[in-house]
Amino acid sequence: MALKQVNAVVVGAGAGGGVVAKELSEAGLSVVLLERGGWATFEQHGHDELISQRITILGNAFGPDDERYRRVVSAGPGKWRVVLPSEGGYNNNAACVGSGTVSYGAMAWRFMEKDFRMRSTYGAVAGSTLEDWPISYSDLEPFYEKAEWEIGVAGDMSTNPFSPPRRKPYPMPPFPLNREGETLQAAAKKLGFHPFPVPMLRNSVPYNGRAACIKCRYCVGFACEVNAKCGTHNTVIPAAIATGNCNVRTHCVAKEVAVDDRGFAKGVSYFDADDREQFQPADLVVVSASATETARLLLNSKSKLFPTGAGNRSDWVGRNLQGHAYAGAWGLFEQETFDDVGAGATIAISDFNHGNPGLAGGAMLANEFIRLPYLFADRRPPGAPSWGKAHKDFQRRFYKRSMSVMGPVQEMPVFDARVEVDPEVKDHWGIPVARISGHRHPHDVEIGRFTSSKAELWLKEAGAIQTWTNVPGLGVSGGQHQAGTCRMGNAPKTSVTNKHGQLHDIPNIFVADGSLHVTNGGFNPALTIMALGYWVGDYIRKNWKGPKSFRS
Amino acid sequence: MAIKYNRRRFVKTVAAGVGSAFLLPTRGADVIVWRFFTNAEARLVDAITEQIIPADQDPGARDAGVINFIDKQLASRLRRHQQVYRVGLAGVEETSRVMFKEDFAALKAEQQVEVLKALESGKAKGETWRKQSSSAFFRLIRDHTMAGFYGGPQHGGNRGYASYKMLGLDYPQIIGQNRYRRK
Ligand SMILES: Cc1cc2nc3c(=O)[nH]c(=O)nc-3n(C[C@H](O)[C@H](O)[C@H](O)COP(=O)(O)OP(=O)(O)OC[C@H]3O[C@@H](n4cnc5c(N)ncnc54)[C@H](O)[C@@H]3O)c2cc1C
Numbered sequence: 001m002a003l004k005q006v007n008a009v010v011v012g013a014g015a016g017g018g019v020v021a022k023e024l025s026e027a028g029l030s031v032v033l034l035e036r037g038g039w040a041t042f043e044q045h046g047h048d049e050l051i052s053q054r055i056t057i058l059g060n061a062f063g064p065d066d067e068r069y070r071r072v073v074s075a076g077p078g079k080w081r082v083v084l085p086s087e088g089g090y091n092n093n094a095a096c097v098g099s100g101t102v103s104y105g106a107m108a109w110r111f112m113e114k115d116f117r118m119r120s121t122y123g124a125v126a127g128s129t130l131e132d133w134p135i136s137y138s139d140l141e142p143f144y145e146k147a148e149w150e151i152g153v154a155g156d157m158s159t160n161p162f163s164p165p166r167r168k169p170y171p172m173p174p175f176p177l178n179r180e181g182e183t184l185q186a187a188a189k190k191l192g193f194h195p196f197p198v199p200m201l202r203n204s205v206p207y208n209g210r211a212a213c214i215k216c217r218y219c220v221g222f223a224c225e226v227n228a229k230c231g232t233h234n235t236v237i238p239a240a241i242a243t244g245n246c247n248v249r250t251h252c253v254a255k256e257v258a259v260d261d262r263g264f265a266k267g268v269s270y271f272d273a274d275d276r277e278q279f280q281p282a283d284l285v286v287v288s289a290s291a292t293e294t295a296r297l298l299l300n301s302k303s304k305l306f307p308t309g310a311g312n313r314s315d316w317v318g319r320n321l322q323g324h325a326y327a328g329a330w331g332l333f334e335q336e337t338f339d340d341v342g343a344g345a346t347i348a349i350s351d352f353n354h355g356n357p358g359l360a361g362g363a364m365l366a367n368e369f370i371r372l373p374y375l376f377a378d379r380r381p382p383g384a385p386s387w388g389k390a391h392k393d394f395q396r397r398f399y400k401r402s403m404s405v406m407g408p409v410q411e412m413p414v415f416d417a418r419v420e421v422d423p424e425v426k427d428h429w430g431i432p433v434a435r436i437s438g439h440r441h442p443h444d445v446e447i448g449r450f451t452s453s454k455a456e457l458w459l460k461e462a463g464a465i466q467t468w469t470n471v472p473g474l475g476v477s478g479g480q481h482q483a484g485t486c487r488m489g490n491a492p493k494t495s496v497t498n499k500h501g502q503l504h505d506i507p508n509i510f511v512a513d514g515s516l517h518v519t520n521g522g523f524n525p526a527l528t529i530m531a532l533g534y535w536v537g538d539y540i541r542k543n544w545k546g547p548k549s550f551r552s
Numbered sequence: 553m554a555i556k557y558n559r560r561r562f563v564k565t566v567a568a569g570v571g572s573a574f575l576l577p578t579r580g581a582d583v584i585v586w587r588f589f590t591n592a593e594a595r596l597v598d599a600i601t602e603q604i605i606p607a608d609q610d611p612g613a614r615d616a617g618v619i620n621f622i623d624k625q626l627a628s629r630l631r632r633h634q635q636v637y638r639v640g641l642a643g644v645e646e647t648s649r650v651m652f653k654e655d656f657a658a659l660k661a662e663q664q665v666e667v668l669k670a671l672e673s674g675k676a677k678g679e680t681w682r683k684q685s686s687s688a689f690f691r692l693i694r695d696h697t698m699a700g701f702y703g704g705p706q707h708g709g710n711r712g713y714a715s716y717k718m719l720g721l722d723y724p725q726i727i728g729q730n731r732y733r734r735k
Contacts, residue, residue: 047724050703057699058629058707066629084632214727340725373715374702387604387694388665392718396610399719 002279006030006247007547008540009268009282011254011297014099015529016513016536017288018232018240019147023537024286025245029544032280033237033246034270036253037063037096040103040233042225049372052221053094053103056086057374062103062223063095068428071292073476074437082425091323091436091478093290097250098233100480101526105220105345105369106201106229108153109523110144110531112164113137114354115410118519122360128412128441129320130360133518134490134499135535137164143534147527150239152207152230155199162194162350172204175213179339180367180403181346187462193349198366201527202343203228208235219343220369232530252278255431257285257310257509259303264551265310265509271429283547284508284540287515288533291321291482294515295419296434298486298496309421311486311496311503311511318419322484322520323477325440327363327448328406329456330379331464338400344370352454353410353522360443363407363451363522365458373399381468403462405455406470409448410522411477412441419485439474448472481525486515501536508550512536587627588634589619593641597622597693599657600644603664604697610718611711613697621700621709622693633692640689643680650677 010021013035021033045051045061053062066084073089075081083089093100114121116133124130145168147153154172157163174197177185181197188195202219203212213228227234240246251273258279260266267281287294295318299309311317348366356362371379376399380386384394417438425433452469459467488511489495492504501516503509514520514529516536521528543549586594601613601622613619626634647670648656652663659667670676672694674687700709710716716723 046704048704048706050699050707057695058625058703216727217721217725340721372702373719373721374699377698377702387668387697389606389608392605392608392610395719399721 003281005281005283006032007283008032008286009034009280010286010288011268012099012287012289012293012513013097013232013237013248014094014288014290014513015101015232015526016533017286018098018101018237019530019533020286020288020512020537020540021246022236022240023534023541025240025243027541027544029245031240031246032282033240033248034252034254034268034280035097035248035250037094037099038250040096040098040223042223045222047218047222049221049374052218053100054221055375056092059086060092060094062099064092070425070427070433072422072425072433072435080422080435089476091292091476091482093480093482096233097237097248098231099290101201101231102223102229102233103221104201104229104231104526105343105524107345107366107524108148108155108199108201108527109364109521110164110166111137111521111523111528112162112350112353115519115521116140118361118410121354125360125412125441125443127414128443129415129494130412131487131489131494131518134488140528140531140535141166143531143538144527146534147530151201151232151235151530152203153199153201153527154204156197157199158196160194160196160350162353170199172207175200175202175204175346177346178341178344180337180344183337183462184347184367184403184405184458187458188347188349191458191461193351193458195347195349198345198348201230203230210234213343215342217340217342217370218372253429253431254289254297255300255429257287257297257301259301259306259310259506261304263303263305263506265506275429284510284550286510286512286536286540288511288513290513291485291515292419292434292436292478294511294513295485296421299421300432306505310509311505313505314493316487316494316496318485319415319417320413320484320487321417321419321436321438321478321482322411322413322517323479324408324481324520324524325411325444325448325472325477326406327409327452327455327469327471328365328404329452329459329467329469330381330402330404331456331459331462332398332466333401333403333463334465335463336400337403340370342370344368352451356447356450359447359450360412361410361447361522363409363447365405365407365451365455368404368406371404379404381466403459403464405458407451407455408481408522408524409444409451411444411520413484413519414438414441417477436476436478438476440472440477442474445471445474481514481520483514483517483520483525486511487518488516489518500539501532502539502550507552510536510540587623588637589623589626594619594623595657596641596644596655599664600668600693601697601700603661603668604694605701611714613701615711616701616709616714617711618697618700618709621703621707622696624708625696630696636684636689636692639680639684640693643676643678643684643686643689644671646678646680647671647676647686
């Protein structure tokens, strides 16, 4: 039985998709929001480190599961390896209503003005497709503000001279510094850095009808037990449902966007919770399945006019896969630095995002979230024994006497770092899976060496008795901060969508998630993805003239 | 060597299939049926994991039930590693015999450490390691030992939150009532 035609199908109820679904249903469009996962609850994992979204040795608490999902990753020239979602190479984020925004660390960053103008700021970088965004910071500023107020951010940028301009303050006061934060604040000031509290998508005071954070030790990787963390699952998605116009269908896996012979999308086929194939006809489709899965879905959406996939006429879908090279330093201390006040990351500096001599960018630096015991068992100075009595002695001495300062290095986009569709491997539903290959740009490592040396300096000034740096290598990027695979741009030859997230090739298909990022900023990406959700949603709302909109 | 396995009896799962009866030296009446390991493998894993996290003033892997964690997980979520364990454990015995002419569990502690260091470095002797990397196997069992020691008791290890006690971490963490204080 064919399902009733709706105005819009949104694929993916994560950071971008949740926002778009709310924007469209609020404007009166009938919306179906398809999500492959279910509603997540605290009870599913409790405080279980081994299945937290950060560790996953026994599986991902918030999906996807190891039984039905697969990906293929490059294992050297011409060689491929099948990976499970709980394995590192899978490049997972999450699969549930809210996606990563349920279990994230909730750092709430706006990108800086220069992050939207990387090419103009730094010029061409050999081996990189570094480019300016087709939109500026000021275009996005009102939508950052909307994200901060509707979803909820606690912060204060008054002591950060590098903060981009903002019209309105944050809706909630910042979180106070924990013991690590206090120690690092004093040290930063001595060094002439400009420390400020990390802005958080987490309630510092009761907000939006939900409680304030209780500062537990388990935050990043977990759902919040008092619902104080702000994601799309407890803000915009419930608001979308409340309009009466949004039907959220969970455990529904989109297979392809159907495109008719005239080159317009006519709906989405998907497998429902009982693995039955369904077709949902729609006037327009928004793909918000995250950088890897959005690319996969578009590439799997083959049609007469677009035999290599939707939006892929110039072979740019899936290209420029980026994440963040997380670089930083660890320090060991004589005195206790641990106070069990979560989530843990409280202090940051933005002194090294730009203006670093000889480098095309940089990274924000912040102290790390609380390290749980199993994770900490792998944090050792280079060459230190990882087992035996030495392991125990180290855990006992330093579990409460260590700090880490890390930051997401803004990566140089690489054309051959990409998501394709594997020619053989299929998932549980018979849908060809994503295949990931390529590697980081060598400049990312250079930037990482620089920012990690600043992190080390900071820890030393704070009194560390021993320090070491940690800089990732040239491996495949992506992961929790995956972005860039459906670049927005003005030229159809070198981008996938226009500046409104609308495919150059098929005007009634939009993308609204991290895939749109031209570059990924030296910051965690979620708030920018949410802002883009509002930006794309705003364009659709303003140009919606009924079912025949977006057909030219 | 007296091995203190835990007091509980385990139901033999269909999936494991290879579990076998094991007489507890210290408690003759109890019969433990492992889910995945054979008795001989269990004795070996017990000895390996106890070197990875040895007991001292705080409990080690054995007291925390790490072997129970690994056995349980190999029969469920970590089933995909079964073959690597089966081959790898045979390899550890082989290396142990090449180096010291005895089974691993019968070696002196220092000798056991030497065998494990040989595995870790990837230079362990034995035919087995032509089929499978000794350092990769060591990393795997080391990682599972850490997970069993530091993870939640619901997964079979960290009995009585032994590792949390060692680190001075309260569990459960009840905000406002924490016994842990700054020192
Ligand atoms: C542990 C952790 C910590 C993090 N910490 C931070 C942080 O502190 N700050 C920050 O900014 N970011 C953080 N992130 C990252 C953040 O969550 C992501 O950047 C963000 O969620 C990505 O948004 P998106 O819209 O691109 O994709 P997602 O939010 O991943 O949404 C995609 C959705 O689409 C669904 N989907 C995919 N394919 C299909 C299909 N075929 N059919 C139906 N549904 C489908 C997925 O299940 C998912 O729900 C963290 C993530 C994790 C996991």
